[in-house]
Amino acid sequence: MADRFHTTSAHFQNRWGSGLSALGSEESVAEKLDLIVKRYGLRGYLLINVPSETSTDFSSNVLLTSWPDEMLKTYDHAGLIFGSPVIERLRQSTNPFTYDADRTNRRRADGKAAIAASLFDRHGLSRGAYFPAHNSAGLRGALAFGGTREAFNSQEMAELNALANAIFTEVVDLRAGRRQNVSLSRREIECLSWASAGKTSVEMSEILGLSEYTVNHYLNRATRKLDAVNRVQAVAKAIRAGLLN
Template sequence: MTEQLLTIASRTPPQWARSFAEVGSEREVSTLLADVTRAYGLSSYLLINVPTNTSTEISPYVLMTTWPDDMLKGYDQAELILGSPVIQHLRDSTNPFTYDTISTNSIRHDGKAQIAISLFGQYGLPRGAYFPAHNPLGQRGALAFGGNRTVLTHMEMAELNAIANLAFNKVLEFRVGGRSNVSLSRREVECLSWASAGKTSVEISEILGLSEYTVNHYLNRATRKLDAVNRVQAVAKAIRAGLLN
């Protein structure tokens, strides 16, 4: 593994594929991604499940990252996910795209453009790119790289786009470990999704037009399927496994 990391900068896409295929733990995936980040002259990476429309924080969707803890906390405390053009782009499209914090956040409609620009600038991530990813089960994620360097070339975008799917699928392999055979119904997903947004059973019943009893039935059934002790843990497990996408 060490030799692979030392030579990653000169590797071709097929060699990267072999590198990810050979990793045996999440820690090795994280190490490999950190080295890829440095090889491309970038500062940080973020691997996530795509947040749902009801999400109020990004932290529960983070699979692994080199974003500083304080940056994640600052992002969630300011509730930047709610009006994020980047997150909306990930929900609407599966194409990779670049971002510049100033121009990208200029289209925010929540008055938090300057907060977002300052936060990313403070941690040295004024520009970068996002690469949507997915696995055969339809779970959607994304790998982002950020830093101070100039815009990535078309070839670099293509290479990092391939790496995104490799990394996302590998991490889910380690994470799901038995979760891949869990199948949630549409109603179970809807109820868990609203629960993740902090809604009570009564509020969910009003939103979905169901009885409170029926909502609790769906939540309890999803909790059992996910082998969770309560709905809070069920939500956390579903998010980590990408089942709320």
């Protein structure tokens, strides 16, 4: 049985994982992930860096995802990163595991089990699995798939697990190469710096003597350059890239 699954996983990785390094862009990786999602009758995928113990938001750890922006914002607004049984398990183990939003969140000790389960149910991601990954530098991440279908069987778990490291490593390497070439303007850096200090667009406009529209323009442009999903993640990425003090 184990040999059969090993052979299946190798075949699956050759089919879906081969050529990842030749794709050359995150968009191409995302397209491949979309194909896998459709093949398995799922709703979405999520590729992350495993949040550290000091992480205060989830969005800044997201590398690629098809989760709706509204879902990420609601997750962070509700502070669901704190006490998450999924994140805690990713920090402690490198074994893949399935999740059920209702049953898994019952283990929360913060009283937010119903909020978390409802969020995943509302966006059609109530069941799925997480596949821990790492690169040669020891950076830890995870690839997750979710939907409403029945739980993955052993063969499907083996197939998807075979891709986790390859996809995580490819995206991390793509971002490392791109960060070397990211250049932010003085205004973009100023706006991100004030955003990191917790200032709103209105407050920044008063501080910098710019219109709120112009401030948002600079923030949006910086966010795109850094390939971030929102300004919080843009700030985190700019700091990691040495663009902000």
